Amino acid sequence: MRDSVTILxxxxxxxxxxxVAVADYVLKTVEHPSADLVWTRVKARVPYISRATVYNTLNLFVEKGLLRALALAEDSVVFxxxxxxxxxxxxxxxxxxDIPWDKVQVCNIETLKGFEIHDYQVVMRGVRKSARRKS
Amino acid sequence: MRDSVTILxxxxxxxxxxxVAVADYVLKTVEHPSADLVWTRVKARVPYISRATVYNTLNLFVEKGLLRALALAEDSVVFxxxxxxxxxxxxxxxxxxDIPWDKVQVCNIETLKGFEIHDYQVVMRGVRKSARRKS
DNA sequence: ATCCACATTTAGACTTAGTCTAACCACCCA
DNA sequence: TGGGTGGTTAGACTAAGTCTAAATGTGGAT
Incomplete structure (x- = not known):
């Protein structure tokens, strides 16, 4: 994994x-954290960071294309x-x-009349099937 | 359109x-209102309705299958x-x-390993193409 | 090294969406 | 007539997020 400083x-x-502290966590995580969870996680390593800075930083990262903000669940935006x-x-x-792009195909989206589609994704609800040994 | 009383x-x-006042508006609208917008719209006809009642009613309608709550945009849940x-x-x-179900097809979703999909939809971002005469 | 201008961070006030609570009302039925 | 159950209400409360004004850090010119 590349160096956060370089990426920034x-x-x-x-x-x-x-x-850098925010980047070290949020650019590598797979847990789709909310902003407050990012704050909690980063504070564990850098206790003197403020909430406003975490929010500012996350918004900056989204603006600069390092992160995407997703509104998938009802209760909060995740990154x-x-x-x-x-x-x-x-x-x-x-x-x-995350479900890789090529696992699922969407057809006929370009034939939609009256709209110009800039972006799209399939949003699924379900459960992870319990793997073999559970206990 | 059927009678709200009967539907309830x-x-x-x-x-x-x-x-009934909430149903009269929210079951017929196409504007995907937030809860507060529902309150505003309904208050225009029934000024003595409280915010808590609107929220209670919307949640009840969702629970009973009359409405769906959608978390599509970042800033609020819409109905x-x-x-x-x-x-x-x-x-x-x-x-x-709303985009009708059969305008777009999603393929291979049933072959996703490790998950049991209960529901899904395609979420698109874009713009409505400006129709002919604009001015 | 020093200074300045500007960028960044900070705590806390503020806003907004939504839930909870406890009192209040309205109808049905004994 | 008097409960009891439902529904409604105002307002307190909570949680997520933004804003502000002050403090602090930093890079570049000298």
């Missing part, structure tokens, strides 16, 4: 200590460091899983 | 004056009286349009 610089973001096209599965437990 | 009764909901399967297009203006 490549996207025209001054790599301050706080921003996803996977900015390539992909689909999402919202588990009934609340967990969110 | 068929779904096991006591048709109080407030509930949709169309409870049949369909897709959604979120216009850049913020407006939400």
């Amino acid at each position: 610089q490549e996207h025209g973001i001054q790599p301050s200590a706080q921003r 996803d460091p996977n900015v390539d096209r992909h689909h999402h599965l919202v588990d009934e437990s609340g967990a969110i899983h | 009764q068929e779904h096991g909901i006591q048709p109080s004056a407030q509930r 949709d009286p169309n409870v049949d399967r369909h897709h959604h297009l979120v216009d850049e203006s913020g407006a939400i349009h």
Whole structure:
């Protein structure tokens, strides 16, 4: 995994200590955290970071294309460091899983009359099937 | 369009004056209103209805299958009286349009390993193409 | 090294969406 | 006539997020 400082610089973001701390967590996670969860996680390593900074930083990262903000569940916006096209599965437990773009195909979307589609994804609800050994 | 009182009764909901007022608006609208917009719209006809009642009523309608709650945009949950399967297009203006189920097809979703899909839809972002005469 | 201008961070006030609570009302039925 | 059950209400409360004004950090010119 590449260095957070480098990634920030490549996207025209001054790599301050706080921003690097946020990047170190949020660019590598797969847990689709809410902003407050990001705050909690980052505070565990850098206790002096403020809530406003976390929100500012997350919004900056979204603006600069490092993150995507997703409004999939009812109760909060979550962040996803996977900015390539992909689909999402919202588990009934609340967990969110990325589904690779080529696992599912959407047909006839370009023939929709009257609209210009800029982007789309399939949003699924379901449960992760319990794997073999559970206990 | 059928009578709101009848529809409520068929779904096991006591048709109080407030509930009928909410139903009269929200079961017929196509504007995908937020809860507060429902309150505003209903208050225009029934000024003595309280915010809590609107929220209670909307949640009751969702529970009883008269409405679906959608978390598509970042800033609030909206309600949709169309409870049949369909897709959604979120216009850049913020407006939400229903896209009929058979306009678009999703393939290979049943072959997804490791998950049991209960429900899905395609969520699109884009703009409504300006029709001929604009001015 | 020093200074300045500007960027960043901070705590806390503020806003907005939504839930909860406890009192209140209205009807049905004994 | 007096409960009891439903529904409604205002307002307190909570949670997510934004804003503000002050403090602090930083890079570049000298």
